[in-house]
Amino acid sequence: MPAFSVAPYRGKPVVMRDGQPIPAFCYNYCGAMEWNGSREIIAKFAANGCKVFMVPVRGGVEGDYWTTPFWTDDGVFPDVTPADAEHFVGDMVHEVLKAAPDALLWVRFGSSPPKRWREKHPGDLLLNSFGKVYDEASLASDSYNEQLARFIENTVRFCERQPWGERVIGYLIYPLGEGTTQLTCEGFLFDRSPAMQQGFRRYLRRKYGTDAALREAWGRADAALETAQVPDDSDFHARGKTRYGEVSTDGKTLQRIPRRLHWPEPQETAAERDYCLYMRELTGRNFRTILAAAKRAAPSKLAGIDAFKQTLLGWPLVARWVGDYQTHGGAMHPVSGAFDMAELLDLPELDVVVTPHDYLHRGMGFGYEGEGIGDSVVAHGKLFFVEEDQRTFSLSEEGRWNYLRDMAEAQAGLWRNLGSSLSRGYNTYPMDVCGPSFFMDDGIQAVLAARRRAHEAALRWHRREAPCIVMVVDDASVIYEDFTIGYQYLAVIHQRLYGLSRCGVPFRLHLFEDLARADFPACHKVFLFPNLFRVTPERLALLRRKVFRNGNVVIFGPASGITDGRTLSAETATELTGIPLELVRKESPRFVTIDRFDHPVTQRLPSRIDYGDSLPYGPLLVPQEHPEVRRLGGIQWPTARDGAGLVIREFGKGASGNGRKGSRGAGDYAAVFSCAVPLPAPLLRELARYSGTHVWSESDDDLTFADSCTLAVHSIRPGRRTIRLPRPTEVWDLIARRKLGDGLTKLRISVEPPQTKLYYLGRGNPLR
Numbered sequence: 001m002p003a004f005s006v007a008p009y010r011g012k013p014v015v016m017r018d019g020q021p022i023p024a025f026c027y028n029y030c031g032a033m034e035w036n037g038s039r040e041i042i043a044k045f046a047a048n049g050c051k052v053f054m055v056p057v058r059g060g061v062e063g064d065y066w067t068t069p070f071w072t073d074d075g076v077f078p079d080v081t082p083a084d085a086e087h088f089v090g091d092m093v094h095e096v097l098k099a100a101p102d103a104l105l106w107v108r109f110g111s112s113p114p115k116r117w118r119e120k121h122p123g124d125l126l127l128n129s130f131g132k133v134y135d136e137a138s139l140a141s142d143s144y145n146e147q148l149a150r151f152i153e154n155t156v157r158f159c160e161r162q163p164w165g166e167r168v169i170g171y172l173i174y175p176l177g178e179g180t181t182q183l184t185c186e187g188f189l190f191d192r193s194p195a196m197q198q199g200f201r202r203y204l205r206r207k208y209g210t211d212a213a214l215r216e217a218w219g220r221a222d223a224a225l226e227t228a229q230v231p232d233d234s235d236f237h238a239r240g241k242t243r244y245g246e247v248s249t250d251g252k253t254l255q256r257i258p259r260r261l262h263w264p265e266p267q268e269t270a271a272e273r274d275y276c277l278y279m280r281e282l283t284g285r286n287f288r289t290i291l292a293a294a295k296r297a298a299p300s301k302l303a304g305i306d307a308f309k310q311t312l313l314g315w316p317l318v319a320r321w322v323g324d325y326q327t328h329g330g331a332m333h334p335v336s337g338a339f340d341m342a343e344l345l346d347l348p349e350l351d352v353v354v355t356p357h358d359y360l361h362r363g364m365g366f367g368y369e370g371e372g373i374g375d376s377v378v379a380h381g382k383l384f385f386v387e388e389d390q391r392t393f394s395l396s397e398e399g400r401w402n403y404l405r406d407m408a409e410a411q412a413g414l415w416r417n418l419g420s421s422l423s424r425g426y427n428t429y430p431m432d433v434c435g436p437s438f439f440m441d442d443g444i445q446a447v448l449a450a451r452r453r454a455h456e457a458a459l460r461w462h463r464r465e466a467p468c469i470v471m472v473v474d475d476a477s478v479i480y481e482d483f484t485i486g487y488q489y490l491a492v493i494h495q496r497l498y499g500l501s502r503c504g505v506p507f508r509l510h511l512f513e514d515l516a517r518a519d520f521p522a523c524h525k526v527f528l529f530p531n532l533f534r535v536t537p538e539r540l541a542l543l544r545r546k547v548f549r550n551g552n553v554v555i556f557g558p559a560s561g562i563t564d565g566r567t568l569s570a571e572t573a574t575e576l577t578g579i580p581l582e583l584v585r586k587e588s589p590r591f592v593t594i595d596r597f598d599h600p601v602t603q604r605l606p607s608r609i610d611y612g613d614s615l616p617y618g619p620l621l622v623p624q625e626h627p628e629v630r631r632l633g634g635i636q637w638p639t640a641r642d643g644a645g646l647v648i649r650e651f652g653k654g655a656s657g658n659g660r661k662g663s664r665g666a667g668d669y670a671a672v673f674s675c676a677v678p679l680p681a682p683l684l685r686e687l688a689r690y691s692g693t694h695v696w697s698e699s700d701d702d703l704t705f706a707d708s709c710t711l712a713v714h715s716i717r718p719g720r721r722t723i724r725l726p727r728p729t730e731v732w733d734l735i736a737r738r739k740l741g742d743g744l745t746k747l748r749i750s751v752e753p754p755q756t757k758l759y760y761l762g763r764g765n766p767l768r
Contacts, residue, residue, distance in 0.1 A: 001160075003300040004169050006351045006383045011463030011708075012425035013383050015169060015302070023456040024383065024427040026106060028054035029092070029437070039095055041437040045430075046099035048449035052169070053096045054429070057089045057109035057155060066135065067114035070158065071151035074120045074143075080158050093164050107159055108172040111152075111290060113137050113144055123194035126183045129233035136182045138191050139282035139337070140199035148286075149293040156297035170302025171294045172354050172385075178371070179283075179307030180336035187318045189330045189483060190231045190275060200230050203278040217274075219267045231272045233330075240482060260482050261587055262617040263533065263562050272335075273479045279337030284344060291349035304352025304385070308341055309333075310373040310475045311358065311496070311509055313531070314488030320359060331483045333475065340476040342513035345380040353377045354385035357417070357428075360493060362390065363402025364409055364754040365716040367501040367703050368420040368428075373473065375508040378425040379517060386428045388417055394441040395434075407443045412714065412754035414444070415735060416703070418451050419712025419758045422458050423506065423705040454734050454758070457767050461760070464708035465521040466726065467693045468506040469528060469684060471495065475511060477531040480563055486615045487677075491530035491557055494613075495678035500528075503681040504697035505688045506706045512539075515546045525550065525656065525691040528684075530557040530677060534565050535572045543576075544666075551656030551664030553691040555672045555679070558590065562621060573621050579649050579673045580624035586638050587618030590676035592645035594633040594683065600658065601648065601686045602632050609633075609683065612676035623647045623673055635675050645675040656692030694726040702751075709766075711759040715751040723747040725761065732760040737767060 005016045014021045027045040029038045042053065061067040069080045069088055082090055089107070096103050112135070118125060124141035126134035137144035156171050176182055183191055205225050208214040215223045240260035260268065287305060294303035309315065315332055333339050344350070355372035362368075370386040377384040391403035392410055404410040421428040430439055430448060439448060473492060481487065500507040505526075512532065514520055527547050532539075547554055561576030562568055562583070570583035591612035597603050612635075620637060623629065623644045635645025652668035653660050672687065681700045689695050696704045701717040713723060725731075728743040735758050740747070749757060760766040 001166050001300060004302050006302060006381070008381060009459075010461060013378060013381055014459060015383065017169075021459055022104075023459050024052070024385070024429075025050065025452050025455045026052035026054050026429045028056075028106075028108070028387070028429060028431040030056055030431060030433055038092060038435065041432065041440055042095055043099045044440070044445050045448075046096075046103070048445055049452055051100060051102060052104045052106070053100070054106040054108055054172070054431075055089060055092050055096065057107065059110075060088070062115065064115035066110065066112035067116070068109070068155070070155040071114050071117070071147065073114065073116040075147065076116075077150050077154040080154070082162065085158060089159070090162075097164065103167065105164065105168045106170055106172055107168055108174055109155060111148055111173055111175045113147070117144075117147065125193060126181060126191050127193040127196075128183050128186075128188040129190055129192055130188070134182050136176055138193040138195045139181070139279065139286055140191070140193070140196040145285060145289050149289050152290060152293035153297040156294055160298050160301075168298075168301060170304060170352060171298065172304040172306070172352060173290050173294065174306040174354075175286075175290075177336065178355070179305075179309050179338050180332045184330060184332040184336045185317055187330050189233045189236065189335045192230050192232065197230050199282070200275065200278055201225065201228055203281070204228050204274065207274070217267075218270045220271075228271075231275050236272060236483075261585065261619055262482050262484065262487055263480060263559055263568060263619060264482055265568055266480065266563060266566055269482070272483065276334040276337065276339070276479045279335060280340060281337070283337035287344055288347065288349070291347060295349045302351040302383075303349055304354050304383070305350070306354050307338070308345065308353050308372040308377065309338065309355065310341060310376070310473050310511060311369060311492070312371055313473065313475065313478060313492045314485040314490070315493070316485060316489060331478055331481065331485050331488070334478040334481075334483060339478050342376070342511045345376060345382060350382060352383045352385060354387060356387040356389055359401060361402060361497055363404075364412060365703075365714075366402070366497065367705075367714075368417040369496065370426065373509055373511060374426050375424060376511045376514055379510065379514050379520065384426045386421060386426055387431045388428045389431045389433050390414070390417065390438060392438045392441070392444060394444060395436060395438045409754050410441075410444050411447050412756045414447050414451060415756040415758050416712065416714040418455060419710065419714070419756060420705045422455070423707045423710045423712060424508070425463060425707075427455075450735070453767060458710070461709045461762070461766060463710070465523055466506055466707045467523045467525055468508045469500060469503070469526040469688055469693070470508050470510055470524045471500060471528045471530060472510055472512050472515065472532070474529070474532045474534070477533045480533045480565070487617050488531060490613050490615060491677040495528070495530055499678045499681050499684055501703050502700050503684040503688070504695055504699060504702070504704055505685060505693060506696070506704060516542055520546065525552045525693050526555070526688050527552060528555040528679070529560055532556070532560050532576070533562050535561040535576045536564065540576065548651070548669050549664070549666045550668065551653070551692055552669045553655050553672060553687050554669055555674065555687060557677055558617075558621060558675050560621070560673070562619070568619060570621065577673050578651060578671050579629055579647060580626050581673070582622045582624055584620040584622055584637070585618070586620055587616040588620060588638050589614045589616050590635065590645075592633045592635050592674065592676045594646060596630075596632050599630055599632055599648070601683075601690050604686055605682055609680055611678070611680045611683070621675070623675070646672070648672045655690050657690040695724070696726075697721065697723055709760060709762045711761055712756060713749060714756045715749075716753045718751050718753055721749040721751060723749060729761045730763050732766055734758040734760055734766065739765070
């Protein structure tokens with residue numbers, strides 16, 4: 001039986017078979033319960049050279065979508081024969097091996113409990129605040145957690161016993177909520193099932209020990225460990241609305257109590273935050289259960305999970321899928337326990353993180369981003385798989401999800417997807433959700449075959465990071481908000497979609513904790529902190545050691561440092577940013593106008609720029625005048641108060657691009673504070689230039705993906721472009737399969753949209 005592992009190889013994590021690297025390109029026909037069209041599309045991929053396929057274990061026992069032959073009832077895990085399992089997994093394996101006799105396999109399956117377990121454990125099922133019971137187990141259910149492990153072991157051991165078991169690279173588990181819960185996917189907050197209620201009280205007793213300690217933490221005189229309740233959606237929302245309280249005995253004088261601010265005083269949401277922290281414990285337990293069970297059953301195979309969606313803080317899931325923005329006021333990550341996740345990336349049982357690519361704007365002119373935070377996954381030495389369920393004209397699903405409308409879009413989109421993945425050390429794989437296939441067209445198959453050859457060749461390339469703009473995502477920040485999605489949607493998702501991806505400089509998304517890694521790339525010189533709300537002495541020390549140095553430019557979002565976890569304060573924000581700030585307990589829409597052009601950051605801008613959004617949020621952190629703080633843009637606050645909305649301050653010798661001579665070291669950097677998000681692409685480009693970071697493109701119309709050896713440029717506007725390379729280099733066109741020249745310092749591109757160009761930067765034929 002071969003042994004598979006994930007190990008670093010030439011600058012990226014790769015799959016190893018008996019210590020030798022193998023390509024990760026694969027195809028997955030998911031097809032839930034029926035194999036509609038699978039035989040034809042599997043044969044097409046095999047004929048075009050695909051040697052790795054992903055095979056699902058499907059449900060359908062007794063007509064239940066989630067019941068498989070491997071877990072049929074409460075405590076029942078049958079000893080399944082090949083004949084028993086043929087319909088559920090075997091027949092697709094045999095179809096694959098008939099089409100590609102030497103194929104390797106991944107096996108994927110879900111983690112939902114079967115119907116008969118659900119019927120016998122009603123108190124262990126998710127229950128929202130309005131009485132809806134879900135077919136998913138509460139993460140607080142001990143029975144579910146224990147039986148889930150037995151189900152996974154039973155499934156994996158069955159596969160390992162089969163003649164084709166030695167072909168299996170690994171096992172990928174796809175929880176229905178993909179790292180969140182079904183309850184939160186529908187826009188609700190709290191699981192009020194009996195299992196959760198019991199578990200929550202146990203957690204509170206363990207954390208606080210006494211009623212007095214609980215009352216002090218929650219600020220409630222009636223709080224008690226034996227009667228404490230899981231928070232309720234209706235109560236939480238009611239307490240957050242503007243209301244009136246009596247301040248006179250005759251009831252005639254009322255006090256207006258404003259609605260809860262986006263960043264409330266921490267004690268206001270102490271009970272809700274305790275729920276989130278308990279959910280985080282349960283999420284960790286669930287992940288460990290899943291991965292450890294797979295490893296116990298197949299120690300020499302890989303184990304992976306669909307989770308770590310930190311790229312999507314502020315995810316408007318219900319809004320995007322069913323079009324209802326009103327019901328989805330709840331932030332999914334905090335109440336699912338899906339935050340502060342860095343330590344889970346270091347689980348020794350975890351080899352692979354697999355997620356779909358972001359459903360937000362998949363079409364022409366946008367990027368290709370996994371829902372998972374792939375740059376952190378790669379930094380932690382794990383394989384990152386991006387599920388490319390890219391709708392096309394071959395099967396558009398009624399024109400949804402920015403499907404690729406014709407062959408020109410298919411070529412541009414599919415090469416864009418590969419170029420983005422290669423430049424970041426990822427792997428992308430075509431995946432069909434349903435039959436017949438998104439990829440059935442012969443022209444699409446030809447593109448995928450050419451793409452596969454480049455993907456497999458990239459295994460041999462020596463990859464290093466290129467200087468990028470790093471957006472540092474503080475996923476622990478979500479428990480210091482009011483559990484709405486509006487701010488994070490702007491600061492994290494919109495910032496990526498409309499700013500970072502179009503600024504002509506490659507970008508990366510990293511968790512805050514990645515900064516502490518000894519192998520964090522030293523080449524990066526621009527750090528954007530959109531949601532660094534909580535400041536501690538330990539965090540400040542880390543920033544001073546790794547970020548506030550070397551001529552870097554450090555960009556802070558509107559609420560940076562607003563709390564220490566105990567109270568809101570301008571002092572912590574000022575200490576973090578180095579810019580004097582005033583805390584104003586009001587909320588406001590934010591629009592910044594860049595109106596000062598006497599600074600190197602702004603003097604190249606062709607015109608005034610306005611940026612921000614009409615979403616009101618607060619409290620406000622208002623920059624104060626200081627002789628060393630330069631105003632770059634203005635803002636109008638409540639009560640028509642004018643102020644500085646974008647400011648910069650240099651420390652030590654300042655940013656590398658400020659013109660001062662001499663090398664930069666510890667304490668030499670520039671801090672930028674913006675009162676609004678998202679920051680526009682031209683501003684990001686100039687801030688990168690000011691840090692000394694190489695700017696590849698001056699165009700706001702193109703998307704540029706790059707590392708040391710890969711360059712992809714995706715364009716939708718016609719015309720000529722100049723792409724400047726960071727060093728003289730040999731350049732190969734990977735799509736045309738030809739060498740462009742030696743010692744090139746720039747590329748001149750003529751764009752006939754839609755278009756993607758993909759290049760190799762380095763010596764020797766990269767496709768040999």
